[in-house]
Structures are given as C-alpha cells and as structure tokens.
Amino acid sequence: MGSDKAPKPEIEGALQAARHHGARVLLVGPEARLKSELARYPGARRLPIEVVHASEVITMDDKVEAIRAKRDSSIRVGLRLVREGRAAGFVTAGNTGAAMATAKMVLGALPGVDRPALAAAFPTVLNTAAVLLDVGANVDCEPVNLAQFAVMGDIYCRAIFGMQRPRVGLLSIGEEEGKGNDLTREAFQLLKQLPINFIGNVEGRDLYNGDVDVIVADGFVGNVALKTSEGVARLVRAVLKETLRSTITRQVGALLSRNAFSDFKKRLDHTEYGGAPLLGVKGVCFITHGSSNTNAIKNAVRVASEFAAGRVNETIARELARLRPAAALQTS
C-alpha cells in the first residue's frame, strides 16, 4: 500500500515478478480492496499470488507516534511475515522512515551489526552499478558504523551485482588520506584494516563516474548526496524540456531524437535497480521510491528474492563475526 499510486504498481509489479521471475508474492493490505483490484487481471488466478490482510496504512505524513500506534499497518504485517519465516523478504514503496524503523524493531539487527544501513544503487557513466550507503538510516554515526557499512556494501555488491572485488570508497571532500571531517578521518583508519578493496577517499563527483563501486557515508551525508542528485536530475529534465520546446525546428529535432531520449531515460532509470535494501537487519527488506512504477516493484521483488537466495545476511553475519575480534570492528 506504499507507492504514490498504490496498490496498482504493487499489484502489477507482483504479477510481472511472478510471471517473469517465478516469484511467489504475498500482497499485504486491506483484503477486500486488494482482492477486487486483483480480480481485474484475468491471468492473476493462475499465478502464485496471495493476499494477506492488514487493516491499516501508514501514510507519508504519519509521525513516529502514528507509525507505532498502527500495529496492523501493511508495513508491520509484511515485516512480521518475514520474521515468522512465512516470507523470504519484504518490499515496500511506502514511508521510508516508517519502513526502516519498523524493520529494525520487528526484525532486529543481525549479530555483529550495530546499525543497519540503507543502500541505494544507481547507474554510472560506464553503465555499471554503484552502491551508496547509508542513505538515511543513521544520521549521527561512529567510525565503527562506517566500517560495518563498508563490509555490508561489499558483500551486497558481490552477491547482487556479481562483482568480484568491488572498489570501496569513503565519501569525503578531498582524496588524500588526511582530508575530510573527524568522522571520515577516523573511519579511514578502520577501513584500511578491513579485508576489502578499499580505495580511499572519494568525492561527490566520483559517485557516478564508475571509478568506485561501493561508497560509504553516514546517513546524513549519504541522504544529502542522494537527494541532491534527484534535484539536479529534475533541474536538467526541466531545462531540457523547456529549451527543446521553444521553437518548431527544435521540436522537430527532438521528435527525431525521441528514441535517444527514451534510451537516455532508461539508462538513468533507478527502477532497474530494485530499490534500496536495509542492510544489517535479520531478514530481507527493500524500500523503493514512493514514485515507483510497475517495473520498479517487479525489480525490487526480483532483487529481494536474489538477496534471500544468495544468503547475503548469512554472509554479513559471518564476515562481521570473523572481523569483530579485530580492533577495526570493535564498538568503542
């Protein structure tokens, strides 16, 4: 029930994930409504899709108290299915803060993880994927949290994007070791000791150039970087549209180039990446953009399935347990 146009993208995304990726999907929300919507799709009955009732819905404007009070919200019910082992993972396009808070509460953290982190994947100039974490689960972080994010990001990249040895960078302001703020300078020392391919500090302009695969930041900085990117993308779209429409010649030109613009849109389409996993919780939880369409939901269901099948959480717990005795990952 989370997306801006819920439940249509969720239902259609579930149908496509079932049809094309063999996923079995539990749709969580008001039963009567979901069943009547589902009945519109003739093929649905032959697909492994079930409805699980949840009487409440968390809105984008709900505050913390409201979120806690809605014990039968679709987010809470969905995450309970994961905890109880009735679902391999949970996907939501709803209120990100509510989803994160509820996942931490209902699922709890994996052993060895002090703070779960939200990891966003996006495309680069080289058409590779890069992963930025944390993009908003933790606003004030300790160096050890960033070290754990690095390990989780590395494992996620290997499991989901099939990278052998992802290059892990620390988001800072200057490439030299001494550059950055107190947090990043201390985190740098921890990241150096980890058995990952740590390439040092990277800057905001490196996020999209394909030179780094996993970018580690505290949740405040990561969130600002992600949302600033959205802002720039909107600015570019608005200005491009305006300038291309201003004369007939340009309109004809734009018409001839229209496939280029649709390719362009596709290349930069975040819906291909399946949303952001909350890494470090005991279970699989993917949060997608509120503007998610059918494709975004389909891909999120696919990637969540891969995440569960790839036993990413087991690997995270094992790696962090192995590292914990080392100075690098002890909570101070």
Add this chain to the structure above:
Amino acid sequence: MGSDKAPKPEIEGALQAARHHGARVLLVGPEARLKSELARYPGARRLPIEVVHASEVITMDDKVEAIRAKRDSSIRVGLRLVREGRAAGFVTAGNTGAAMATAKMVLGALPGVDRPALAAAFPTVLNTAAVLLDVGANVDCEPVNLAQFAVMGDIYCRAIFGMQRPRVGLLSIGEEEGKGNDLTREAFQLLKQLPINFIGNVEGRDLYNGDVDVIVADGFVGNVALKTSEGVARLVRAVLKETLRSTITRQVGALLSRNAFSDFKKRLDHTEYGGAPLLGVKGVCFITHGSSNTNAIKNAVRVASEFAAGRVNETIARELARLRPAAALQTS
C-alpha cells in the same frame, strides 16, 4: 595563474571585464610571461590593466607545506594587494584550499565572524539564483558557525542578486524541525532566532527547485552536495551525448535541436555566477572553478567589483556585531 589553461582565461577575462564593466585589473603572476601574453591583444594597452609580479605559482597538487613556503605565489601576492588596499578584491581560479587558507591568513576574519565560509551560487528550475554555503571552508562546524553562515548568505544574496528577503533554509534530511543530525537540530534553534527569513529545513532535492535562496550547511556536507551535483551533471551529459550519437536519425534530430542544447548549457552555466566568494574575511576574495573560461573570469571580476562597491563586508560586520549580544550568536 590559477585556471587549468592559465593565464589565457585570466587575461581575456580581465580584458573583457575592463572593456565591458569598467573594471581596473591587476594581473598577478610572472611578469615577463604575463606581459608577453598581454602584448598579443592589441586593445590591451588602452585598457586599465597592469601586471604585478609574483615569482611563484601554487599548483593543484601542492600540499599545505608547499603553499605556506611559497611566499611569493600569485595567490599570496594578490591577497596582499587586497590587504594593503591596493586592490578592492581578489579573484582566483587556482587551488581552492590554498586560496581559502591564504585568504584567512593574509586577510583575517571580519569582526564577529568565527569561521569564513565559501558560498557557491547556481541556477534553479525557476531560473533564479540560489546560494549554498559553506561548500568547503570548514569541515567540522558548531551550530553558531551555521548561524553566522545564514546571516552572511542572506546579506550576500541581497547585495549581489538584489533579493529583498531571501528565503534561508538549513540543509537537512527531512523538513520537520526535529529532523536532521545533532548539528542541524541545534543550528535550527539558533536560525529561528535570527532576523532573517528562515524557512526551516530543506533537503538536497530543494537546492535546485527555486523554493529556497540561501542554503546553509557545514563545509563537509555543502562540498559533498556541490560535487555530487557536478557528478550528476557529467553523467547526464555523457549519457545524452552517447544516446544522441548512436543513430543517423538521432544525429539529425540533435543537429536540428542544437540551439536548444546550447541554450540548455547556458541556462546551467556556472560561469554566469562569478565564482564563490569567501564570506567573512576582511577583504574580497572570489574563487572560481579550475576549469574557468574567459566568461567565468570576466563575471567573477564583475561580481567581485559589485561585492566591494556594495560594501557587503561592512554590512556583515555590522549585522553580526548587532546580533552578537543575542544568545543566538555567542560562541559557546
């Protein structure tokens, strides 16, 4: 001597600023070289342009020690001209870190300013200008620093962009008052008390939407936001170019739309905004991008002149002195 193609953009920018804006320009750098370059422009002799000798040049790779050691660098000599009152302001496209450090050392801070801040101006969807500060002068800030940035940004916007009552926002992750990290939550309380048009928290996606005129952040976060924007802009350019070139039809379309693309480039052109002032130092210091062209230098000289003529620094010192007795701006 600072830009990537120095001294050509500097010399041509100075010529244009002299010709079109009546600026008198002192070109600082190796005298023989600058004079021989200047001799190539026949009109130069009739313009009020002089050369001031500086035997050393700070490179982009120079470390702090090298910067300190080069006592006769063009940056140091230029800033000394400002301190001695022989120049109304200084413009450089050189090493940003070196320029900031040298300006703080040579000029010192204005009374009432604990930390000078670098302020970057950029275009919005609505074709207005917005100013983000600090974009890199201070990595670890106290709430009081952010309050001073807000006052300086407000004054800068009024003086240079002619805004009556700029809307000042605090860069955070969520709009509600309680959202953000420890620093922004405390800063929020100080900003509320200031005699400025404080509109509360803004997010990364608001930077470019025209809803806010002055955006306040610590230098780490501001720098990440600025450089991330550069990264996205490069990604968009690269992908657009690639997709528009991939078939003949698209190439023809792109050719017909080429004026649109040049308009587009112009709308988003940072060179129109005249670079970033280091606000809060006793003197006028503008730092432009290393890739600055003639237009960027011309505009930086123009804006630096306006900054000096508008007595922005006097206003900053007066406003901060007036506010200092208030709890809001006392250094804790």
